[in-house]
Amino acid sequence: MSAGTGGLPVTLLTGFLGAGKTTFLNRLLADPALGETGVIVNEFGDVPLDGTLIETATGGAVLEMAGGCLCCMDGGVLDETLADLTEAAKKRGRPLSRIVIETSGMADPMPILGEIGASGRVRLNGVLTVVDCLHGKTTLADFDEARRQVAAADRIVLSKAELADADSVSRLRRALGDLAPRTEILDTGEEPTMLLGDLSSFSGESEVSDSVPHASPTDGDRIHHAPAEHAHHRHHHHHHGTAYATTVVRADRPLAPRALSGFVEVLVGTLGSRLLRVKGLARLKGETRPFVVQAVQGMVHPPYALDRWPDDAPEETALVVITHGHRDGEVEALFGAFTGEVATDRPDAAALSDNPLAIPGFSSF
Ligand SMILES: Nc1nc2c(ncn2[C@@H]2O[C@H](COP(=O)(O)OP(=O)(O)OP(=O)(O)O)[C@@H](O)[C@H]2O)c(=O)[nH]1
Numbered sequence: 197m198s199a200g201t202g203g204l205p206v207t208l209l210t211g212f213l214g215a216g217k218t219t220f221l222n223r224l225l226a227d228p229a230l231g232e233t234g235v236i237v238n239e240f241g242d243v244p245l246d247g248t249l250i251e252t253a254t255g256g257a258v259l260e261m262a263g264g265c266l267c268c269m270d271g272g273v274l275d276e277t278l279a280d281l282t283e284a285a286k287k288r289g290r291p292l293s294r295i296v297i298e299t300s301g302m303a304d305p306m307p308i309l310g311e312i313g314a315s316g317r318v319r320l321n322g323v324l325t326v327v328d329c330l331h332g333k334t335t336l337a338d339f340d341e342a343r344r345q346v347a348a349a350d351r352i353v354l355s356k357a358e359l360a361d362a363d364s365v366s367r368l369r370r371a372l373g374d375l376a377p378r379t380e381i382l383d384t385g386e387e388p389t390m391l392l393g394d395l396s397s398f399s400g401e402s403e404v405s406d407s408v409p410h411a412s413p414t415d416g417d418r419i420h421h422a423p424a425e426h427a428h429h430r431h432h433h434h435h436h437g438t439a440y441a442t443t444v445v446r447a448d449r450p451l452a453p454r455a456l457s458g459f460v461e462v463l464v465g466t467l468g469s470r471l472l473r474v475k476g477l478a479r480l481k482g483e484t485r486p487f488v489v490q491a492v493q494g495m496v497h498p499p500y501a502l503d504r505w506p507d508d509a510p511e512e513t514a515l516v517v518i519t520h521g522h523r524d525g526e527v528e529a530l531f532g533a534f535t536g537e538v539a540t541d542r543p544d545a546a547a548l549s550d551n552p553l554a555i556p557g558f559s560s561f
Pocket of ligand 1: 213301356357491497498
């Protein structure tokens with residue numbers, strides 16, 4: 197994407213579900229050389245976690261948009277958000293020197309780039325696309341959104357290289373080279389200024405057409421914007437309504453760690469390639485701190501504790517599960533089997549008797 201002139205520079209940070217966008221962004225934001233950076237985070241699913249994780253890591257100004265998808269929103273929503281973020285920073289006496297927009301993992305970058313281009317107040321610095329070395333190759337083969345994210349990149353940043361073997365990283369690099377032959381591929385370990393600096397000197401695939409190749413703040417301001425309804429979905433290249441399903445499972449009682457880990461492991465095993473993402477906070481027995489729970493496709497990442505519960509989050513377990521292809525109630529049924537929580541969208545008796553894992557006594561965790 198070629199950069200515009202004038203206005204505050206905006207970098208679009210994209211990449212498929214769980215690729216490592218937030219982790220990478222936290223690393224970048226920790227570098228004082230980057231100056232005051234405003235962040236707009238867009239998550240799919242109504243448990244906003246990325247904003248909390250970024251605030252926790254940086255204490256910076258974060259403006260969060262949760263529960264919708266930026267590329268499906270009405271025109272003008274992003275522009276208003278950019279204005280609010282800039283104003284809030286000015287009021288704090290810390291004017292911004294750049295803005296990063298982290299898209300949701302299923303976002304098509306093109307409509308968002310259109311919105312940035314239409315905004316008179318900012319200029320596009322470029323598009324950074326994070327690609328996960330563990331899952332990138334299959335994700336690129338299976339999901340149009342992932343290919344469009346790569347095709348739009350000015351720079352591609354590889355994450356999780358240390359978890360993958362050298363051969364699969366080379367194969368991934370070749371696949372990326374086919375999709376975006378002129379785009380530089382870097383590692384998340386590069387110098388932050390190199391990664392987030394002026395991207396305009398690197399020309400990626402500056403035109404993304406419809407013919408994308410088919411492969412087989414502690415003191416920060418946080419403003420919540422209500423997402424537009426998906427009914428306003430414009431015609432572009434993804435179909436959240438049908439292809440992806442987002443389920444939120446909740447429990448207000450503290451959970452036994454074994455029940456939680458059992459749920460996540462069996463979910464991964466049962467859903468197989470249909471499972472794309474699990475993330476959220478858990479309230480565990482004997483713990484006052486919340487635990488961050490994360491899985492990306494078949495990989496369960498180690499949970500860790502935050503120092504405290506976010507101010508705006510209830511002290512309860514709330515996990516977002518994103519699947520590709522949906523069977524009604526299956527995620528809720530598994531959660532119920534491990535935690536003793538009944539599915540909320542079905543009559544309790546049915547939820548329990550249909551439960552494939554209802555082992556007597558097990559739900560007493
Ligand atoms: N080992 C390792 N783990 C990583 C790396 N990058 C991300 N992760 C882990 O991968 C999981 C997902 O990372 P996130 O940064 O939340 O990914 P994301 O792209 O922001 O996720 P979504 O916003 O849900 O699409 C987390 O458990 C991270 O700790 C990496 O380079 N190495």
